[in-house]
Amino acid sequence: MRKVVVIGGGITGMSTMHYLQKQAKEQGLDLALTLIEKDAQIGGKMVTKQRDGYLMEVGADSIVSRHASVRKLIEELQLEDRVVYNDTGVSYILTENQLHAIPEDSVFGIPMNEQALNKSTLISEEGKKAVLQDLEKTELPFTTNHSVGEFLTYYLGEEIVQKQVAPVLSGVYSGDLNKLTIASTLPYLFEYKNEFGSIMRGFEANKAFYQENAKKKFISFKNGLVELFERIEETLENATILKNTSAELLKQDTNGYKVQIDTGEWLDADEVVLAVPHQVAQKLLKEEPFQRDFEELQTGSIITVYLAYDLPNDVLPADGTGYIVSSGNDVNCNACTWTSRKWRHTSKDDKLLIRMFYKKNNPRFKEFCQMTNNELAQIARQDIEKSLKITDEPTWIDVRKWFDAMPIYNLQHKQAVERIEKQMVKYHPHVHLAGCSYYGVGIGLCIQNGEEVATRIMNQFIQTQREFV
Numbered sequence: 001m002r003k004v005v006v007i008g009g010g011i012t013g014m015s016t017m018h019y020l021q022k023q024a025k026e027q028g029l030d031l032a033l034t035l036i037e038k039d040a041q042i043g044g045k046m047v048t049k050q051r052d053g054y055l056m057e058v059g060a061d062s063i064v065s066r067h068a069s070v071r072k073l074i075e076e077l078q079l080e081d082r083v084v085y086n087d088t089g090v091s092y093i094l095t096e097n098q099l100h101a102i103p104e105d106s107v108f109g110i111p112m113n114e115q116a117l118n119k120s121t122l123i124s125e126e127g128k129k130a131v132l133q134d135l136e137k138t139e140l141p142f143t144t145n146h147s148v149g150e151f152l153t154y155y156l157g158e159e160i161v162q163k164q165v166a167p168v169l170s171g172v173y174s175g176d177l178n179k180l181t182i183a184s185t186l187p188y189l190f191e192y193k194n195e196f197g198s199i200m201r202g203f204e205a206n207k208a209f210y211q212e213n214a215k216k217k218f219i220s221f222k223n224g225l226v227e228l229f230e231r232i233e234e235t236l237e238n239a240t241i242l243k244n245t246s247a248e249l250l251k252q253d254t255n256g257y258k259v260q261i262d263t264g265e266w267l268d269a270d271e272v273v274l275a276v277p278h279q280v281a282q283k284l285l286k287e288e289p290f291q292r293d294f295e296e297l298q299t300g301s302i303i304t305v306y307l308a309y310d311l312p313n314d315v316l317p318a319d320g321t322g323y324i325v326s327s328g329n330d331v332n333c334n335a336c337t338w339t340s341r342k343w344r345h346t347s348k349d350d351k352l353l354i355r356m357f358y359k360k361n362n363p364r365f366k367e368f369c370q371m372t373n374n375e376l377a378q379i380a381r382q383d384i385e386k387s388l389k390i391t392d393e394p395t396w397i398d399v400r401k402w403f404d405a406m407p408i409y410n411l412q413h414k415q416a417v418e419r420i421e422k423q424m425v426k427y428h429p430h431v432h433l434a435g436c437s438y439y440g441v442g443i444g445l446c447i448q449n450g451e452e453v454a455t456r457i458m459n460q461f462i463q464t465q466r467e468f469v
Contacts, residue, residue: 010044015450067444
C-alpha cells in the first residue's frame with residue numbers, strides 16, 4: 001500500500017486529498033492518506049463562525065465562481081443544492097469622502113467598452129481620452145513578467161489606473177501594482193492586447209462571458225464555506241485526518257520519508273505534500289539552497305472587523321455591496337463589505353452586518369497591530385460613521401488578525417519559485433510544494449493546484465508500478 005502524507009488542511013491540502021482518493025479509485029491503486037492540520041478544524045484561511053443569528057467568514061468570504069475547477073469540485077462532492085450566490089449590486093470607490101460607483105461592464109475597475117468608461121464619475125474628461133489610447137497603441141513592448149501597473153498605465157493612462165483600477169486590484173492582490181507581475185494577476189489582459197490589439201476590444205469580445213459571471217460571480221454555501229470542507233472530510237474513506245497536530249520534522253530515509261508530529265510519533269510516507277504557507281515549508285526544508293529562495297517570497301497581513309447592528313439593510317446606499325478606499329479620505333480602512341447585503345444568508349433577520357478591512361499597505365497598519373481589539377473596534381466604528389453616516393451602537397464587534405497570511409506576488413516571485421522547484425527535484429523529488437504561497441491566490445487556483453499535485457503523485461506511483469512488473 002502506498003502512503004501519502006499531506007501537511008496542511010486548507011483548500012489546497014483538502015483538494016489534494018480528494019483528488020488522490022478519486023484517482024486512486026479510478027486506477028485501482030491501494031492508497032493510504034494522512035492529513036496533518038495544526039488547527040482544531042480544517043479550512044486554513046477559510047473559517048466560518050456563527051454568532052447571534054449571523055454567519056461570518058472570518059477569513060476568505062467566498063469563492064469566485066468562474067474558475068472551472070470550482071464547479072467541477074462542487075459537482076463531484078454533490079454540493080450543488082447547497083450553493084448560494086452573492087446578491088448582485090454596485091461596488092463603490094470612496095474618494096475624497098464620496099462614494100463613486102464602479103460602472104457596470106467593468107472588470108477590476110477596467111472598462112470593457114467606451115460606454116462603461118463614460119459612466120465613470122471618478123475620471124476626468126482628459127483621463128477618459130487617455131484611456132482611449134488603448135485602441136490606438138497596438139504595439140506590445142511587454143512580457144507577462146512586467147508589472148501590471150506599468151502595463152495598464154502605458155495603455156490606459158495614469159489617472160484611471162490610480163483612481164479606479166489600483167484601489168480594486170490592490171485590494172485583491174494586497175500589493176503595489178508596480179511590483180506585481182502581469183502573469184501573477186491578470187495574464188488574460190496581455191492575451192487580449194496581443195490578440196485584439198486592445199484591452200477593451202478583448203473585453204468586448206468576451207463580454208457575454210463577463211456579464212454572465214457578474215450575475216453569479218461569487219459562491220458560498222447555505223451554512224458557509226465550512227460546508228465544502230465538511231463534505232470533503234465526509235467523502236474521504238481510507239484516510240486519517242490529524243487535527244490539532246503539527247508537523248515538526250521531515251526526514252528522508254531509504255524507504256521514502258518520515259514525518260515527525262508534535263506527539264513525537266513518526267509517520268511513514270512515500271510522497272509528502274507541503275500544502276502550507278511557505279514559512280512552514282521553509283522550516284521543514286532546511287537545505288541552504290532553499291533558504292535563500294524562500295526569503296524572496298513575500299506575504300501581506302490584514303486585520304478585519306465585523307460589526308453587527310440592530311438596523312435593517314436598507315440604511316445602506318441602494319443596490320450597493322461595499323466600497324474600496326482610494327485617496328483623500330478621512331477613514332482609516334482599506335475596504336468595507338456590506339456583508340448582509342451581499343450575502344443574504346448571513347443574517348437571518350435581515351439585520352445589518354458590516355466587515356471592515358485594514359491591510360498591510362495601510363499607512364497606519366503598524367500602529368493598528370499594536371492596538372487592542374477594543375481600540376480597533378473603535379477605529380472601525382468611526383470609519384463607518386464617517387463613510388456611511390451610521391452612528392448607532394453595534395450589538396457586537398468581532399476583530400480578527402491575520403499576520404503574514406496572504407502571499408504577495410512581487411516581480412521576483414516567479415523566478416524564486418522556479419529556483420525552489422529545481423532544488424526540490426534535486427533534493428526532494430517526492431516532496432511537493434502546493435498552495436497559494438506559490439501558484440495563485442484564488443481558491444479556484446488552489447483547487448486546481450491540488451488536483452495537479454494529486455495527478456503528479458499518481459503518475460509517479462503508476463510509473464513505479466510498471467517498472468516492477
